[in-house]
Structures are given as structure tokens and as C-alpha cells.
Amino acid sequence: MSDTGVIHDIGYQRYEGVRLGRGASFLALYIHGLRAAFGFGRSAKAKIFPWLVAGIMLLVAVILAAVRSQLDQVIFTYVEYDDQMSWLVIFFVAILAPELLSRDIRSGTLPLYFSRPLRAADYVGAKFAAMVTAVWLLLGVPQLIMFLGAAFTTKTGASGVWNEFLDLAPGWGYSLLWALLFSSIGLLVASLTGKRAFAAGGIVAVFLITTPVVGVLSILTSTTANHLAGLASPMTLIAGVGNWISGGDSEMSMPIGRFGPVYAIEAVCLIAACLLLLLARYRKVAAL
Amino acid sequence: MSTVALITARGLFGQRRVLILLPLPLLLIGLAAICRAYDVPADQWGAAVIIGLGFAVVLPVVSLIVGTGVLGSEVDDGTLVHILTKPLARRDIILAKYLVAAVASAVTAAVPLFVAGVLADGATFGTALAVAAVVGAFAYSALFVLLSLLTRRPVLLGLVYILVWEGLLGRFLSGTRVLSIEQYVITIADRIAPTTILPTQVGIGTAIVMSAVFVVVCTVVAINRLGSFSLAGETS
Numbered sequence: 001m002s003d004t005g006v007i008h009d010i011g012y013q014r015y016e017g018v019r020l021g022r023g024a025s026f027l028a029l030y031i032h033g034l035r036a037a038f039g040f041g042r043s044a045k046a047k048i049f050p051w052l053v054a055g056i057m058l059l060v061a062v063i064l065a066a067v068r069s070q071l072d073q074v075i076f077t078y079v080e081y082d083d084q085m086s087w088l089v090i091f092f093v094a095i096l097a098p099e100l101l102s103r104d105i106r107s108g109t110l111p112l113y114f115s116r117p118l119r120a121a122d123y124v125g126a127k128f129a130a131m132v133t134a135v136w137l138l139l140g141v142p143q144l145i146m147f148l149g150a151a152f153t154t155k156t157g158a159s160g161v162w163n164e165f166l167d168l169a170p171g172w173g174y175s176l177l178w179a180l181l182f183s184s185i186g187l188l189v190a191s192l193t194g195k196r197a198f199a200a201g202g203i204v205a206v207f208l209i210t211t212p213v214v215g216v217l218s219i220l221t222s223t224t225a226n227h228l229a230g231l232a233s234p235m236t237l238i239a240g241v242g243n244w245i246s247g248g249d250s251e252m253s254m255p256i257g258r259f260g261p262v263y264a265i266e267a268v269c270l271i272a273a274c275l276l277l278l279l280a281r282y283r284k285v286a287a288l
Numbered sequence: 289m290s291t292v293a294l295i296t297a298r299g300l301f302g303q304r305r306v307l308i309l310l311p312l313p314l315l316l317i318g319l320a321a322i323c324r325a326y327d328v329p330a331d332q333w334g335a336a337v338i339i340g341l342g343f344a345v346v347l348p349v350v351s352l353i354v355g356t357g358v359l360g361s362e363v364d365d366g367t368l369v370h371i372l373t374k375p376l377a378r379r380d381i382i383l384a385k386y387l388v389a390a391v392a393s394a395v396t397a398a399v400p401l402f403v404a405g406v407l408a409d410g411a412t413f414g415t416a417l418a419v420a421a422v423v424g425a426f427a428y429s430a431l432f433v434l435l436s437l438l439t440r441r442p443v444l445l446g447l448v449y450i451l452v453w454e455g456l457l458g459r460f461l462s463g464t465r466v467l468s469i470e471q472y473v474i475t476i477a478d479r480i481a482p483t484t485i486l487p488t489q490v491g492i493g494t495a496i497v498m499s500a501v502f503v504v505v506c507t508v509v510a511i512n513r514l515g516s517f518s519l520a521g522e523t524s
Contacts, residue, residue, distance in 0.1 A: 045440075049444055087451055087452070087455060087456050088452075088456075090451070091447065091448070091451055091452070094444070094447060195364070196441075196443075197356065197360065197442065197443035197444075198308075198353075198443070200443050200444055200447060201349065201352060201353050201443050201447070204349070204447055204450075204451065205312065205345075205349050208344075208345045209311075209312060209315055209341065209345055209346075211340065212319065212337060212340040212341035212345070213319065215336035215337075216322065216323060216336050216337060219328060219333055219336065220323075220326055220328060221327075221328065
């Protein structure tokens with residue numbers, strides 16, 4: 001009886017193909033996340049909620065485009081469209097973020113992911129990118145429909161189309177801002193629990209409870225407090241940033257006074273803070 | 289029946305997630321206190337705090353978390369089968385769980401609303417808000433307990449009701465207000481202690497009758513539904 005162990009070759013076939021690195025797993029996670037966002041590759045039940053939201057948004061855009069082309073009336077501009085649809089965007093985020101993160105926690109796939117050459121930053125980055133793309137598509141495609149409706153009925157030829165496009169581009173940028181901020185907050189909440197139901201409730205609660213705070217701050221007697229009120233809620237924060245970038249000429253939206261830069265700084269810091277917290281959250285799982 | 293209630297209450301309060309019920313009421317009281325401290329007239333901040341936060345967010349969201357938690361989490365974990373195999377009428381199981389959910393949400397929502405009401409307009413108004421919140425908690429809990437038996441995604445469906453039905457459509461279409469618990473609650477509170485703070489959209493008779501209808505119909509359907517409940521496997 002010898003103590004030295006022998007590894008017998010029992011004839012398993014070895015893998016000799018190309019080993020794809022981190023980039024490939026990042027891309028795979030991104031594509032998988034984006035498909036999951038709209039329920040592709042999942043059962044019909046998983047498609048109900050995302051497509052309910054997307055359907056309403058598309059329907060509104062088609063109606064707006066039709067009114068624009070037939071009656072030549074602008075009900076919502078591209079930027080206003082985002083603001084008006086904010087409740088649906090919240091709902092979409094509440095569906096999507098738990099779908100992307102809580103599912104992995106619940107089904108215990110995280111240790112499997114991190115046994116690959118995948119870092120925590122890659123995982124968070126891929127999920128964040130997928131979610132930003134999904135939310136941006138949710139807002140950007142209806143805006144494109146509105147643009148097409150306006151562009152095909154323009155009476156001034158190519159310059160009319162170009163002018164319309166110059167209106168659309170800031171609208172797309174504004175949608176990207178929505179997508180970045182809402183995705184980071186939603187993913188952070190969703191990463192805390194493995195139960196999709198609680199994650200969805202938590203995300204909606206975060207967005208809903210901050211709205212009345214703005215309402216209260218904006219009726220206080222101090223003008224400074226009124227101008228800073230929008231900082232308390234993600235939705236008014238974005239509106240404030242948009243207001244500042246567009247030069248603050250829209251008197252119908254919220255007043256921000258001379259505090260525009262504060263809004264922009266807070267938006268950037270909020271996104272960065274959420275992403276850093278997400279990274280910190282996944283540091284421990286990555287070490288497992 | 290009392291054992292079921294005890295287990296449900298322990299499942300509800302024995303876990304960390306009960307802590308997420310705390311910030312909402314605290315925020316409500318805090319905002320009311322800030323407004324009071326700055327001497328803002330009550331009819332200016334009352335609508336924003338009491339309706340915008342209290343009746344539109346705190347009451348439904350707390351009822352949603354609690355109401356779907358008492359049955360939904362047992363369905364998810366598969367522990368419901370242990371209760372179902374006991375020699376208990378399904379009616380008693382539903383009633384015990386429903387009462388725990390309703391009482392828990394009623395306390396969580398009524399206490400901060402009472403404080404906010406006292407800060408706004410005095411003790412009578414506070415009591416009116418608390419009574420209305422209790423009625424609302426019972427109606428919402430019945431609805432959400434039923435939802436957790438009808439679908440595997442009760443929280444999402446409940447959010448659709450709160451956000452889209454009561455939040456979005458209630459603002460634009462007056463017809464949906466007849467089926468909106470939020471409007472009943474506001475009406476009942478305003479009728480007990482009439483002030484200029486709360487705008488009423490439905491009649492008091494409609495409010496009381498429809499609240500009772502919500503409680504009774506949802507509970508009966510839930511009992512019926514649990515009677516023929518089958519444990520399905522994991523789906524999407």
C-alpha cells in the first residue's frame with residue numbers, strides 16, 4: 001500500500017476550445033439582462049408586466065404623434081413626455097431591478113457567476129448597463145415615434161426635419177439621465193433582498209415617499225428652501241437638472257433659482273454613490 | 289385559529305423586514321412636525337402631508353407589504369402546506385391571517401396619521417384620520433390578502449392598483465374613484481371632522497358601503513380560493 005496518490009486518466013475529454021475572458025462574460029450578462037428586461041427567452045407570464053408598461057408608453061406616443069400630425073398641436077414636448085410618464089418608469093424600474101439582481105440572489109447563481117473570471121465590477125457594470133439601456137429604450141423609442149410623426153408631416157422640408165431632430169436630441173439625453181438615476185437607485189434597493197416582491201415594494205416606496213417631502217419643502221416660507229425642495233426626490237431632481245441645462249426658461253416646471261449646479265452635482269453624486277454602494281455590496285459575494 | 293394568528297404575527301414581526309415599516313410613519317410625523325414648527329398654515333401643508341403621504345402612500349404601502357406578507361410569503365416558502373394539512377377550516381386560516389394583517393397595518397398607519405392630524409387641526413381631526421385609516425387598513429388588507437392567493441406576483445399587481453389605478457387614473461378619470469379605497473378613506477375622515485383640508489370626491493354612503501363590500505367580498509373570495517388551493521411548482 002503506497003501513500004502516494006495516483007490520478008488515473010479515466011478518459012474524460014478535455015476542453016480545447018478558446019477560453020473567453022471577462023469581456024465575453026460581461027457581454028453575455030449584458031445581453032442576458034437586456035433580454036430579461038422585456039421577457040425575451042422567458043415564459044409568457046414574464047412578458048406581461050414589462051410589455052404592459054411598454055405598451056402604454058407606445059400607445060401614448062402614437063396618440064401624441066397622431067395629434068401632432070393631424071391637428072398640428074404639441075401636447076407634450078419630448079422632455080415633458082418623460083416627466084409625464086414618470087409613474088410608469090418607476091413601475092418599470094420596480095419590475096426590472098428585482099428581475100436582474102434579486103433573482104440571482106434567490107436562486108443562488110451568484111457563486112457560480114463569480115467562479116468565472118468575472119469581477120464584482122463586471123457583474124454590477126453589466127447589470128447596470130443592461131438596465132440603463134432598457135429604461136432608455138422604454139423612453140427613447142416612444143420619443144422616436146413622436147419624432148417620426150412630426151418629421152413626416154413637416155411642411156418646411158429637410159430643415160424642418162433637422163429642427164425637429166434638434167428638439168429630439170436633448171429629449172434623448174434627458175431620457176438617458178432618467179435611465180441612469182433610476183437604474184442606480186433601483187438596482188441598489190434590489191441588491192439588498194432576494195425576494196422580488198419586497199424589492200419591488202421597496203423601490204416604489206423610495207420613489208413615492210420622497211415626493212411629498214418636495215411638496216412640503218416647497219410651501220415653506222423660505223425661498224431658499226423652496227428652490228432646494230426638488231433635491232429631496234429623484235424625479236424633481238432630474239427635472240431640476242433639465243431645467244438648469246435648458247437655461248431655466250420653462251416657467252411651468254419647478255423653480256430652482258440659482259441652485260442649478262447643486263442639482264447637477266447631487267444627481268452625479270447620487271448615481272456615483274449608488275454604484276459604489278453596489279460594488280461594496282458585491283465585494284463580499286465575490287470573495288466567496 | 290389563535291395559533292395561526294400567533295404564528296402569522298411572529299412571522300411578520302419576528303423578522304428584520306419589519307423594520308422597513310418604521311421609516312414611513314416616522315417620515316409622516318416628522319414632516320408634520322416641521323410644518324408645524326415653521327408655522328405654515330395647516331390647509332397648505334395638510335393636503336401634501338396627510339393625503340399625499342399618509343393616505344396615498346403610507347396606508348396602502350404598509351397594507352400591501354403586510355397583507356401580501358401574511359399569506360404570500362408562506363406560499364413562496366412552501367410552508368403553507370403545513371398549515372393546510374392541519375384539521376382547520378380554511379375559513380379560519382384566512383380569517384386569522386386577515387385579522388393579523390389588518391390590525392398590524394391599522395396600527396402602523398393610524399398612529400402617525402393621528403399625530404399628524406393633531407398637529408394639523410386638533411384632536412378631533414386626528415381621531416377622524418385614525419378612524420378612517422383603520423377602515424382603510426381593513427379594506428386594503430382584504431384586497432391584498434386576496435391578491436396573494438390569486439397570483440404569484442401579488443406585490444406587483446398591488447402596486448399596479450396603488451400606482452396606476454388610484455394614483456394615475458384617479459387623477460384623470462373620475463369614474464375610477466368609485467372603486468378607489470383611497471377616496472373612501474378621505475371621505476370618511478372628512479365626514480367625521482369636516483375641515484377644508486380634505487377634498488371629498490365620493491359620497492359618504494358610497495364610501496362606507498363600498499369599504500364594507502371590499503372587506504366582505506375579498507374575504508369570501510379568498511376563503512373560496514384557499515378552499516381549492518393547489519400548490520404549484522416554481523414558475524416564472
